[in-house]
Amino acid sequence: MTDRLPVMKTYKLFIGGAFPRSESGRVVEVEGANVALASRKDVRDAVKAARGAFPGWAKATAYNRGQVLYRLAELMEARAGDLAATCSGPDEVARAVDRVVWYAGWTDKLAQVVGGANPVAGPYFDFTVPEPTGVVGIVAPAEPALLGLISRLAPALAGGNVVVALASQLHPLAAVELAECIATADVPAGVVNILTGDPAETAPWLASHMDVNAIDISGAVAAPGGDPAFATALERAAADNVKRVVRGPADGQRLADVEQLLELKTVWHPIGV
Amino acid sequence: MTDIVPAPAAWEYAPAPESRAVVTIAPAYGLYIGGEWVEPAAGERFATISPASEEQLAEIAQGGEEDVDRAVRAARAAFPGWAALPGAERAKYLFRIARLLQERAREFAVLESLDGGKPIKESRDVDVPLAAAHFFYYAGWADKLEYAFPGRPQPRPLGVAGQIIPWNFPLLMLAWKVAPALATGNTVVLKPAESTPLTALLFCDVLRQAGLPAGVVNVVTGDGRTGAALVAHPGVDKIAFTGSTEVGKSIQRAVAGSGKRLTLELGGKGANIVFDDAALDQAVEGIVTGITFNQGHVCCAGSRLLVQESVAEQLIAKLRRRMEKLRVGDPLDKNTDIGAINSAEQLARIEELVQSGRDEGATIWQPACRLPEKGFWYPPTVFTEVAQSHRIAQEEIFGPVLSVLTFRTPDEAVEKANNTPYGLSAGVWTEKGSRILWMAQRLRAGVVWANTYNRFDPTSPFGGYKESGYGREGGRHGLAAYLSLEEAGVGGGEA
Structure with missing residues (x-):
C-alpha cells in the first residue's frame, strides 16, 4: 500500500454564501495555510451581501431563526473534530456548540422578555417590540479562536441581525471552518x-x-x-452614522449581548368603536 | 323660536390671553450647584428673550469649564448618599417633585410659553402635565428596580449623569432626563438649552421645596461650550443628549474610548402615510398635529406626508382648508394654534430650507395669515411636487413646513418612508388592521403612530433607529440607560 497524499484545503473568504478569494489576490501564511488577506473592497462586498440578506432574515419568524441556529449547532457537533483542530481543542468546540444552542433558544423569547405592552394614560393600545439593528460589523476576539467568534456572532444572529465578521488574525482557520458549517446550516x-x-x-x-x-x-x-487606541479610533469612526458600538466579553453568554443589537419599536393605536 | 343669526363671513376671535402675573422672573440668574445659587466663575452672562416679542426676560449665567467642574464635583459628592438611600425614600422625593409640578403647573406653563414661544394650550395641556407624570411614573420604579430586568437582579446606578437638553420641550425633556436618573440612584448635572433656560431654573425652586439633598441635581446654564465641557469632563459617568444629529455625532466622537455611557435622541424626518381607505378627516387632523404641534419644533414631527395617489388631490384640498383655520400668534393666547418660532437662528434655518424647496422645484402653499410684527414667526407651509432627493424631503426643517409625496403601493410607501438617514417616527392612516401591522413591521422607526400622531406617555419607550440615535426614554426600558446591569451568565460582567 502506498502512502496516499492528502488533499489540501484552500481557506477562503465567506461572502454572500460563497467562498471567494480576496479580490486583492493577497494571501498570508498562517497556521500552515495560505489565508486570504481581505481588502477594503472585500469589506464593501460583504456589507452589500449582508444588507441584501437583512430583510429576509429580520422577517423570518423567531421560531425559524431558532431552528436555523440549532441546525448550526448540529453541524458544528458533526464537524467537532475538524473544528477542534483549528482551535484550542474539543472542550472549546463543546462550549461553542452549547453556546449556539443557548442563543438558538432565545430567538422566540425576546419579544416577551424585552418587549411589552405599555399602560398609557389614554384610549390607546401601545406596545413595544424588539427588532434587529441591521448590519453588524464584528471585530472578533483573537482568542479563543472559535468560542470568541461564536460568543459575538450568535447573539447578533439570534436578534435577527446580519453580520460581517473580521476573523482572528492569529487563528483564522477556526473562522473559515465555522463558515463551512454555516454554509450548510440553512443560514441564508x-x-x-x-x-x-x-x-x-x-x-x-x-x-x-x-x-x-x-x-x-x-x-x-x-x-x-487588544489595542485601546485602535478601539477608540474605531469607535470615533462609528459616529459618522451614529453606529451602535458594542464592547463585550470574548467568552460570554448573556442576554445583554443580544439586547445591545436590538432596536425597540413602539406602536400606538387608538381604542374606539 | 329665535332667529338664526348667520355666522359672520370671517370669525374673529377675541383675545384670550393667559395672565403673566402667575410668574415672577428674576432680572438675573446664577447656576444651581450643590443646592445653592452661585455666580458663574467668569462672570459671563447672556440674555434670554421671549421669541414672541423679542423682549429680554432675564440675564442667564454662561457656565464655563470651572463651573461645570464645580457642578460635577457637587454631584459626585452627593452620589454615595443618594445611591445608598433606600429606594422607597428616593421614590418619595420623586413623588414630591411630581406633586409640586402639578401644584405649580400654571406657573410653569406660562413661563414655558413666555421663554420658548409655544402656545399656552400646549404647555398647559401637554408639556407640564406630562413632565409631572414622568416624575410620578419613575418615582414608582425607584424601589422596584430589581423587578425591571430579568436575570439581572442587582441593578446599580452609574454615578454622575451629564444631561444636555434641547429648547423645544424644555421642562418635558428635563423630566425625561432627570426622573429616570434620580429613580435609579444617579446624581445629575443638567445643561438646559441656551434659548430656553427659565423653566429649568424654576425647577430648582421645586427641588428646594421638595427638600432634595444638595448636589443631587445641579443645573449649569450656557451655550454649546458648556455642553462640550460637560461631555469632556472625566468625572461624568454617563451622557444623555437630546438635540441635533450633527451635535450627537460630535458627542459620540468625543466620548469614544472614555468608557462613558451614552444615549442619544437626535433628529428625524417622520413620514405620515395615508392610504386611500383612511378616515380622511381624522387623518387631516393628525397631519396638522404632526407638523404644526409646537411650531413643528419636534424631532418626531410628521414632516413628510406620503399620500396614496388616488386620494392625494382630495386630501390636500382638505388639508389646505384646515390649515387656513389655524391661528398663528401670541403664545399666551389660549386660542393660539401656532406660536412663535423659538429663535431668530431657527427662523433663518426654516427660511433657508424653504427657499431650497422653491429652488429645487417644489410647489409651495401657505395660507393667508397675518403675522405679528415683532418676534419670530413662520406660517404653516405645505410643499407639493416634492421629490425624494429634495432637501425638504431629506433634511430636518424643524418648523411648520410639510413636504408632500405620493405613492401607489404599500411597498412603495415603505420604501419612501424608510429612505432617509433618520428613523425616529412614522404615522400610518388606514382602516385596515392587517395593513397597519404590516406597515408597522416594515417601518424602520422607533415610534409608529397608527391612526393617531404625536402621542407621548411616561410608560411608553421613545427613541430612534439609525441616525436618530440610540437608547430609549420612557417606560421600563428608559431605566436601562441609567443602570449597570450585571447578568448571571458566562462572562456576565457589567453591561
Whole structure:
C-alpha cells in the first residue's frame, strides 16, 4: 500500500454564501495555510451581501431563526473534530456548540422578555417590540479562536441581525471552518459573512461604512492584541452614522449581548368603536 | 323660536390671553450647584428673550469649564448618599417633585410659553402635565428596580449623569432626563438649552421645596461650550443628549474610548402615510398635529406626508382648508394654534430650507395669515411636487413646513418612508388592521403612530433607529440607560 497524499484545503473568504478569494489576490501564511488577506473592497462586498440578506432574515419568524441556529449547532457537533483542530481543542468546540444552542433558544423569547405592552394614560393600545439593528460589523476576539467568534456572532444572529465578521488574525482557520458549517446550516446566504486577514487594515473600513448599523469592537479591546487606541479610533469612526458600538466579553453568554443589537419599536393605536 | 343669526363671513376671535402675573422672573440668574445659587466663575452672562416679542426676560449665567467642574464635583459628592438611600425614600422625593409640578403647573406653563414661544394650550395641556407624570411614573420604579430586568437582579446606578437638553420641550425633556436618573440612584448635572433656560431654573425652586439633598441635581446654564465641557469632563459617568444629529455625532466622537455611557435622541424626518381607505378627516387632523404641534419644533414631527395617489388631490384640498383655520400668534393666547418660532437662528434655518424647496422645484402653499410684527414667526407651509432627493424631503426643517409625496403601493410607501438617514417616527392612516401591522413591521422607526400622531406617555419607550440615535426614554426600558446591569451568565460582567 502506498502512502496516499492528502488533499489540501484552500481557506477562503465567506461572502454572500460563497467562498471567494480576496479580490486583492493577497494571501498570508498562517497556521500552515495560505489565508486570504481581505481588502477594503472585500469589506464593501460583504456589507452589500449582508444588507441584501437583512430583510429576509429580520422577517423570518423567531421560531425559524431558532431552528436555523440549532441546525448550526448540529453541524458544528458533526464537524467537532475538524473544528477542534483549528482551535484550542474539543472542550472549546463543546462550549461553542452549547453556546449556539443557548442563543438558538432565545430567538422566540425576546419579544416577551424585552418587549411589552405599555399602560398609557389614554384610549390607546401601545406596545413595544424588539427588532434587529441591521448590519453588524464584528471585530472578533483573537482568542479563543472559535468560542470568541461564536460568543459575538450568535447573539447578533439570534436578534435577527446580519453580520460581517473580521476573523482572528492569529487563528483564522477556526473562522473559515465555522463558515463551512454555516454554509450548510440553512443560514441564508449573506446573513453571515466572514473575512480573514488583518483587522488593523479592514476594521476601520467597517467602522466607517455608512451602511453598517452597529460595530462590535470586542476583538479590538480584548487581549491578546487588544489595542485601546485602535478601539477608540474605531469607535470615533462609528459616529459618522451614529453606529451602535458594542464592547463585550470574548467568552460570554448573556442576554445583554443580544439586547445591545436590538432596536425597540413602539406602536400606538387608538381604542374606539 | 329665535332667529338664526348667520355666522359672520370671517370669525374673529377675541383675545384670550393667559395672565403673566402667575410668574415672577428674576432680572438675573446664577447656576444651581450643590443646592445653592452661585455666580458663574467668569462672570459671563447672556440674555434670554421671549421669541414672541423679542423682549429680554432675564440675564442667564454662561457656565464655563470651572463651573461645570464645580457642578460635577457637587454631584459626585452627593452620589454615595443618594445611591445608598433606600429606594422607597428616593421614590418619595420623586413623588414630591411630581406633586409640586402639578401644584405649580400654571406657573410653569406660562413661563414655558413666555421663554420658548409655544402656545399656552400646549404647555398647559401637554408639556407640564406630562413632565409631572414622568416624575410620578419613575418615582414608582425607584424601589422596584430589581423587578425591571430579568436575570439581572442587582441593578446599580452609574454615578454622575451629564444631561444636555434641547429648547423645544424644555421642562418635558428635563423630566425625561432627570426622573429616570434620580429613580435609579444617579446624581445629575443638567445643561438646559441656551434659548430656553427659565423653566429649568424654576425647577430648582421645586427641588428646594421638595427638600432634595444638595448636589443631587445641579443645573449649569450656557451655550454649546458648556455642553462640550460637560461631555469632556472625566468625572461624568454617563451622557444623555437630546438635540441635533450633527451635535450627537460630535458627542459620540468625543466620548469614544472614555468608557462613558451614552444615549442619544437626535433628529428625524417622520413620514405620515395615508392610504386611500383612511378616515380622511381624522387623518387631516393628525397631519396638522404632526407638523404644526409646537411650531413643528419636534424631532418626531410628521414632516413628510406620503399620500396614496388616488386620494392625494382630495386630501390636500382638505388639508389646505384646515390649515387656513389655524391661528398663528401670541403664545399666551389660549386660542393660539401656532406660536412663535423659538429663535431668530431657527427662523433663518426654516427660511433657508424653504427657499431650497422653491429652488429645487417644489410647489409651495401657505395660507393667508397675518403675522405679528415683532418676534419670530413662520406660517404653516405645505410643499407639493416634492421629490425624494429634495432637501425638504431629506433634511430636518424643524418648523411648520410639510413636504408632500405620493405613492401607489404599500411597498412603495415603505420604501419612501424608510429612505432617509433618520428613523425616529412614522404615522400610518388606514382602516385596515392587517395593513397597519404590516406597515408597522416594515417601518424602520422607533415610534409608529397608527391612526393617531404625536402621542407621548411616561410608560411608553421613545427613541430612534439609525441616525436618530440610540437608547430609549420612557417606560421600563428608559431605566436601562441609567443602570449597570450585571447578568448571571458566562462572562456576565457589567453591561
